[in-house]
Amino acid sequence: MVYFFSDVHLGLGSRESDREREQELLRFLKAIAPDCERLVIVGDLFDYWFEYSTVIPKYYFRVLTALSEFRMRGIHIDYVMGNHDFGHQDFFEKELDIPIQHNDITLNLNGKKFYIAHGDGKAYNDTGYLILRAILRNTLSKKLFRWLHPDIGIWLASGSSHASRIYTDEKDYSKRDGLQDFAEKKITEGYDYVIMGHRHYASVLNFGNGTYINLGHWLAEPATYARFDGDKLELLTTADLA
Numbered sequence: 001m002v003y004f005f006s007d008v009h010l011g012l013g014s015r016e017s018d019r020e021r022e023q024e025l026l027r028f029l030k031a032i033a034p035d036c037e038r039l040v041i042v043g044d045l046f047d048y049w050f051e052y053s054t055v056i057p058k059y060y061f062r063v064l065t066a067l068s069e070f071r072m073r074g075i076h077i078d079y080v081m082g083n084h085d086f087g088h089q090d091f092f093e094k095e096l097d098i099p100i101q102h103n104d105i106t107l108n109l110n111g112k113k114f115y116i117a118h119g120d121g122k123a124y125n126d127t128g129y130l131i132l133r134a135i136l137r138n139t140l141s142k143k144l145f146r147w148l149h150p151d152i153g154i155w156l157a158s159g160s161s162h163a164s165r166i167y168t169d170e171k172d173y174s175k176r177d178g179l180q181d182f183a184e185k186k187i188t189e190g191y192d193y194v195i196m197g198h199r200h201y202a203s204v205l206n207f208g209n210g211t212y213i214n215l216g217h218w219l220a221e222p223a224t225y226a227r228f229d230g231d232k233l234e235l236l237t238t239a240d241l242a
Helices: 015-032 058-072 091-096 127-136 139-145 150-170 178-188
Strands: 002-005 038-041 076-080 105-109 112-116 193-196 203-207 210-214 224-228 233-237
Touching: 015 058, 058 076, 058 091, 076 105, 178 193, 178 203, 178 210, 210 233
Parallel strands: 002 038, 038 076, 112 193, 193 210
Antiparallel strands: 002 224, 105 112, 203 210, 224 233
């Protein structure tokens, strides 16, 4: 089985609500571990992530431990960066053996072609965000940011993520959804499946012989995720877990 999820936004809101979301994710990971061959994180696992050479955000250690255990079991993990968790350096790759993918990825799974992207920057009228993303993800910008004390830097990262989330939540995607049109284009290019997140709206759309799934979010229960069994891809919820 191959599992996909996105937009958990760990670190969002009060510590109490965040811990509930964390527990739901840990329950999900425990439930899928016996048959999971590959896990694909499609961005925004964290509501903010910014790491320093010797410092990472402390509240995420339970989830990081669970992901490390997946790797020790030989489960492959793909992590596509989202618009909130862009402050990665090398912790995931060196300590967890999970490379961070800074751009969209393609996978061939059991003869099916997958195109996987978080989805940020693909909505129409998103020029302002694309400019901001280029600045925030710039190597020099992140290097200068690391001169700040971690308590200040992580506080600022949290604040910028809050602003980014408000922008996303209030954005009018209109009837001509850029993510859907992008997915349809990729399917016409020969992809069987296109998977994205970012919109916080779970959906399944068929275009010709292909399927586009938006993974939704984990900000309310039940959370949504996708599963590919080697034959079909389906959108499920954590209510379906044993």
